[in-house]
Amino acid sequence: MDEAQLNAIIESVLKELATAGAIRAPVAGVGVGAAVVGDPGARLHIDLPDPTTPEMRTRPQVKAPYDVDGLKALMASTTSRIGVGRAGPRYTTQSLLLFQSDHAVTQDTLYRDVDQRLLDDLGLFTVQTQITGGKEEYLLRPDLGRLLTDEAKRTVAERCVKSANVQVVVGDGLSAAAVEANVRQMFPVLKQGVQAAGLTFGTPFFIQYCRVGVINDIGEVLKPDVVILLIGERPGLGRAESMSAYMAYRPKTGDTDADRDVVCNIFENGGTNPLEAGAFAVQIAQRMLKHQASGVKLKLIK
Numbered sequence: 073m074d075e076a077q078l079n080a081i082i083e084s085v086l087k088e089l090a091t092a093g094a095i096r097a098p099v100a101g102v103g104v105g106a107a108v109v110g111d112p113g114a115r116l117h118i119d120l121p122d123p124t125t126p127e128m129r130t131r132p133q134v135k136a137p138y139d140v141d142g143l144k145a146l147m148a149s150t151t152s153r154i155g156v157g158r159a160g161p162r163y164t165t166q167s168l169l170l171f172q173s174d175h176a177v178t179q180d181t182l183y184r185d186v187d188q189r190l191l192d193d194l195g196l197f198t199v200q201t202q203i204t205g206g207k208e209e210y211l212l213r214p215d216l217g218r219l220l221t222d223e224a225k226r227t228v229a230e231r232c233v234k235s236a237n238v239q240v241v242v243g244d245g246l247s248a249a250a251v252e253a254n255v256r257q258m259f260p261v262l263k264q265g266v267q268a269a270g271l272t273f274g275t276p277f278f279i280q281y282c283r284v285g286v287i288n289d290i291g292e293v294l295k296p297d298v299v300i301l302l303i304g305e306r307p308g309l310g311r312a313e314s315m316s317a318y319m320a321y322r323p324k325t326g327d328t329d330a331d332r333d334v335v336c337n338i339f340e341n342g343g344t345n346p347l348e349a350g351a352f353a354v355q356i357a358q359r360m361l362k363h364q365a366s367g368v369k370l371k372l373i374k
């Protein structure tokens with residue numbers, strides 16, 4: 073297809089949209105940004121409000137609802153995407169754009185790395201798991217994300233205090249944004265809380281391409297009493313800032329999630345506040361130390 077044919081198609085679609093009142097534009101010679109059809113001076117204006125604002129997210133989109141207040145109450149009762157209306161059997165453009173925008177937030181946080189400045193500010197050095205093929209491999213091979221490389225084990229053994237009461241480690245997990253949103257606040261609370269309780273605080277570090285099960289390797293190399301792993305949770309649609317603190321008492325090879333505890337949904341404004349989460353994790357660590365147990369074993373102790 074040559075350029076003239078392409079322009080003819082674009083022009084006819086734009087005419088149709090203008091006739092339907094979907095766009096505000098001079099029909100003869102409309103254009104999108106710099107790609108101008110006909111009159112090079114003209115520009116296309118599509119009147120769609122930003123669908124990502126809180127106001128637009130909560131506004132019912134159903135045309136002429138039977139019970140407006142009832143619909144609003146129903147929408148307020150859930151985070152599910154209800155009351156979004158439809159265009160024939162399809163989503164409206166607004167719903168589609170909102171979905172795509174929220175999905176982009178999820179993709180971004182999964183695929184990008186944690187900001188190095190945060191790690192530098194907190195004095196965390198970085199080691200890696202056995203993932204060598206970047207985020208793609210990280211997503212496909214959780215088993216490798218649970219194992220430190222030999223080099224990582226050597227580095228950790230050389231640079232960290234051994235047999236600390238509490239060893240804090242940060243891992244990227246499934247959301248860089250979650251780590252960035254919460255670690256800066258939670259980390260000092262953990263450190264001060266551990267020290268105020270008269271316990272020793274191990275040398276903290278960062279693990280790239282990290283899965284929860286890596287706690288076992290940390291236990292094997294450093295022999296701490298309690299490991300606290302701060303890690304980005306699997307992001308939801310449009311929700312990227314949720315972090316967890318997975319914890320275990322004297323973790324070792326072969327331990328499973330039944331031997332671990334988790335403080336989950338750590339984020340400000342709606343989740344477990346990171347400052348409170350820090351204090352809570354210290355309490356759990358103290359309980360683990362007192363009963364020399366974690367996970368299901370700890371839960372069974374009265």
Ligand code: B12
Nearest residue numbers: 245246283284285304305306316329330332333334336337
């Ligand atoms: C994915 C997920 C799962 C998956 C894990 C599989 C996998 N390979 O990813 C499945 C479906 C198996 C699962 C099962 C369970 N889960 Co779950 N899970 C999640 C979810 C949605 C995301 C976790 C995440 O992002 N982890 C971070 C990534 C980087 O970790 P990962 O190494 O890839 O995966 C490990 C962890 O996800 C861990 N894990 C998952 N759930 C749980 C729960 C507990 C108590 C522990 C210690 C570990 C653990 O198992 C994976 C393998 O080691 C969270 C929701 C959330 N907001 O966090 C709930 C969540 C963590 N799960 C929860 C629960 C309760 C469970 C179950 C106990 C449910 C049940 N009654 O059977 C089981 C036990 C899990 C176990 N492994 O023994 C709760 C924990 C609440 C709490 N504070 O104790 C959460 C917060 C959901 C919720 N809001 O209720 N889970």
